[in-house]
Amino acid sequence: MSDTDDELVRVTINGKEIRAPGNLSTIQALWFAGYPRVKGVGCLEGVCGSCRILVRRKDSPEVAMALGCQTLIEDGMEVHFLVFPTPTHHAYQLDEIANSWEVQAQFHRIFPEAVHCRHCHGCDVSCPKGIEVEKGVELAGKGRFREASELFVACVMCDFCMTACPEHIAPNHLGLFARRVTAYFHIRPSNLISRLEELRRNEHPIRTD
Amino acid sequence: MAQGTPYAAALAAYRPQAQRPLAPQTLSGEALLKAFHPDYYAGSLAPLQVGPNQGEMCHRQLAQVLQADARIDEADLAGAPVLETGILVIGGGGAGCAAALAARQAGAKVTLATKLRLGDSNTVMAEGGIQASIAPADTPQQHYDDTMRAGRRLGDKRLVARMAMEAPEVIRWLIQQGMQFDLDQYGDILLRRAGGASAERVAYYRDYTGLEMMRVLRESVLNSNIQVLDYSPAVELLSNELGHCAGAVLSSLKDCSYIMVKAKSVILATGGIGRMHINGFPTSNHFGATGDGLVLAYRLGAKLVDLDSYQYHPSGLAYPQHLAGSLITEGVRSAGAYLLNARGERFIDELKPRDQVSSAILRECAEGRGVAAGEAQGIWLDTPGVELRQPGLLKERFPKLVDLGKKSDVNPLTTPLLIYPTLHYQNGGARIDEHGRSTAPGLYCVGEVSGGIHGKNRLMGNSLMDIICFGRRAGAHAAERCHLMSHKRVSLEHLSRVRRELALAELPLDIKGPMLFPECAKPEKDSDYDGLRRNRGPEG
Ligand SMILES: Cc1cc2nc3c(=O)[nH]c(=O)nc-3n(C[C@H](O)[C@H](O)[C@H](O)COP(=O)(O)OP(=O)(O)OC[C@H]3O[C@@H](n4cnc5c(N)ncnc54)[C@H](O)[C@@H]3O)c2cc1C
Ligand code: SF4
Ligand code: SF4
Numbered sequence: 001m002s003d004t005d006d007e008l009v010r011v012t013i014n015g016k017e018i019r020a021p022g023n024l025s026t027i028q029a030l031w032f033a034g035y036p037r038v039k040g041v042g043c044l045e046g047v048c049g050s051c052r053i054l055v056r057r058k059d060s061p062e063v064a065m066a067l068g069c070q071t072l073i074e075d076g077m078e079v080h081f082l083v084f085p086t087p088t089h090h091a092y093q094l095d096e097i098a099n100s101w102e103v104q105a106q107f108h109r110i111f112p113e114a115v116h117c118r119h120c121h122g123c124d125v126s127c128p129k130g131i132e133v134e135k136g137v138e139l140a141g142k143g144r145f146r147e148a149s150e151l152f153v154a155c156v157m158c159d160f161c162m163t164a165c166p167e168h169i170a171p172n173h174l175g176l177f178a179r180r181v182t183a184y185f186h187i188r189p190s191n192l193i194s195r196l197e198e199l200r201r202n203e204h205p206i207r208t209d
Numbered sequence: 210m211a212q213g214t215p216y217a218a219a220l221a222a223y224r225p226q227a228q229r230p231l232a233p234q235t236l237s238g239e240a241l242l243k244a245f246h247p248d249y250y251a252g253s254l255a256p257l258q259v260g261p262n263q264g265e266m267c268h269r270q271l272a273q274v275l276q277a278d279a280r281i282d283e284a285d286l287a288g289a290p291v292l293e294t295g296i297l298v299i300g301g302g303g304a305g306c307a308a309a310l311a312a313r314q315a316g317a318k319v320t321l322a323t324k325l326r327l328g329d330s331n332t333v334m335a336e337g338g339i340q341a342s343i344a345p346a347d348t349p350q351q352h353y354d355d356t357m358r359a360g361r362r363l364g365d366k367r368l369v370a371r372m373a374m375e376a377p378e379v380i381r382w383l384i385q386q387g388m389q390f391d392l393d394q395y396g397d398i399l400l401r402r403a404g405g406a407s408a409e410r411v412a413y414y415r416d417y418t419g420l421e422m423m424r425v426l427r428e429s430v431l432n433s434n435i436q437v438l439d440y441s442p443a444v445e446l447l448s449n450e451l452g453h454c455a456g457a458v459l460s461s462l463k464d465c466s467y468i469m470v471k472a473k474s475v476i477l478a479t480g481g482i483g484r485m486h487i488n489g490f491p492t493s494n495h496f497g498a499t500g501d502g503l504v505l506a507y508r509l510g511a512k513l514v515d516l517d518s519y520q521y522h523p524s525g526l527a528y529p530q531h532l533a534g535s536l537i538t539e540g541v542r543s544a545g546a547y548l549l550n551a552r553g554e555r556f557i558d559e560l561k562p563r564d565q566v567s568s569a570i571l572r573e574c575a576e577g578r579g580v581a582a583g584e585a586q587g588i589w590l591d592t593p594g595v596e597l598r599q600p601g602l603l604k605e606r607f608p609k610l611v612d613l614g615k616k617s618d619v620n621p622l623t624t625p626l627l628i629y630p631t632l633h634y635q636n637g638g639a640r641i642d643e644h645g646r647s648t649a650p651g652l653y654c655v656g657e658v659s660g661g662i663h664g665k666n667r668l669m670g671n672s673l674m675d676i677i678c679f680g681r682r683a684g685a686h687a688a689e690r691c692h693l694m695s696h697k698r699v700s701l702e703h704l705s706r707v708r709r710e711l712a713l714a715e716l717p718l719d720i721k722g723p724m725l726f727p728e729c730a731k732p733e734k735d736s737d738y739d740g741l742r743r744n745r746g747p748e749g
Contacts, residue, residue: 025531042333094385
């Protein structure tokens, strides 16, 4: 594993020409080339959603959105690190929703734009996790929150779909809303509840000797 | 080149097989640790020369930053804007968010400052799950006993008992924040067994437990009228005329300027230390895990415990190189995956406590029974064996593992993964009481930065539990006391004492702490930084 010059690939990152070994991610390549980047760096494992990049591969007109730590550099690749969009204006507290019968009504109050979805696929195309975002928006709009919630299992809240959406729907926050109400109203495990009851009745004192 | 069978040859010799016997063990657990665990590496410890733990042994690399000079002095603060708040939480992982939410819930004015984006943390990366004794066959007592035993009886009994008792309530709280758990067909929480535990006690959500927890807590914080200052690492704590902690100095990464935050209490939740690469090991930790909180707390006089004890997770990916250190959750071993040396032999009970399993892997490699891949070495995690015994399980339960396989061009369903221990967790930290109070007045420490719960070894799932349990307790306790206190004059007075001590001990003053960022990336040099985001919510 030597780094002789002919094994290095050439990439352009934020306008800077960089040469680095091809088995490095875009972030590792920057560090390798001596650019001490911290902005947008996070877990380095593709779950924190911080290292948002635009990528154009050699000889391709297409610009894709991706996570920087998950993207290996290729010869001729162009990369641009993005900043986060302004935070979503959708604000809510779960305990303001009186009960599970109210969720649909509250959903449309909190996410009024959801019904305006143009089915432009902007969100789907931009999602680095391959989530069916658009379908999730549609399901939530119909009140099928549990189904919608299943679609967003792998969402890392990178906000790409939010940036892409022309209707300001904030699909990822909508997806997380679907997930949260599902837990808040419907997860009632009997094993947990039984244990809580036993604890309430002081049936489990702990001996510490 | 590492020694051992070359990767290609070892792989060619590998045959998937459903069952394999375990070879008889020649070394006791204790002897195995002494011979192979990195905590026992000769010469890795040094006595601390200054501060509250003076005279006690500490890992050399940590000692260096604990005894480093501060990054700032009074002159740097001239003209710095001052912000007043009730409770300042430092760190935006699980512990920090839980503390902030509990404090806000109790009516306090809360500011949360974090180094990177809110949620960039070790929490978001956790996969395996969270421990709570909720199985009918399990009890809080067993949770207590297992935790104490794994920690070699060195854990703080009161803290461990508190955690074991409150764990089920913590799970309820998380559900009420909107966190999902994997359930069986009747809606009961599914549980799996952690290595070293006597019962099935780890609740989880796929292998995304930390991601699920973190995105829910982040959303909750952003919707809760908590002021969030991201991209603002704390570089020093502030003290009042009594020497109590009374705020912190933040460095905004946006323009490298300083902000002083005056607070009635400070809750430090800065997480772990992996990116210090103790003993030169790769790490599973996030980019910001540089042990800052330990340094800040120590300078203000907080006592630390177990500074010689780190957890090396047995299953860090060893190959390919660009993913080295990435974690494979212990859940895979709980689900029955064997560990095999280059000859295809099992060499340790895979569900022994982590320190023993890691030591056994290091032994196999040291004694030439490992697999060598360029500079890396390791042993096999036998995922194809699991697939043979329980077809479909890996795909269904461990989507992240399958994904990791894709990235490394290895299909874990048919090919074993090469693994090697990775620096994972700091067992010790700031000594705390049941409310998360450190020994420095006014300063709470919660989460991985605190110590005393896990003794010298932590069970899978106990960290996610401890961060939420004590995070909430600290937040509530600090909020309760908030109205009793008023803002006082704040200063960096404690630094004069620190510098005097350093000079007396003839320690170098050219090393600065806290580290803030790993060596490969220093914010001072990041020329095109532009990052501060404002919080949303009613106060905007
Ligand atoms: C890959 C991985 C998998 C894991 N899996 C499990 C598991 O399955 N079960 C389990 O129980 N535990 C697991 N752990 C351990 C557990 O995730 C962590 O110990 C725990 O999440 C720590 O929480 P925390 O809130 O204390 O710290 P973190 O979540 O790391 O948060 C600390 C925060 O403080 C910020 N910070 C740091 N320094 C500063 C500063 N100077 N100023 C301001 N902010 C700062 C950081 O940026 C970060 O946001 C895992 C850890 C890793 C790395
Ligand atoms: S759904 Fe949106 S926020 Fe979630 S991963 Fe996909 S693009 Fe990112
Ligand atoms: S980007 Fe917005 S408008 Fe377009 S399909 Fe997705 S949710 Fe609908």
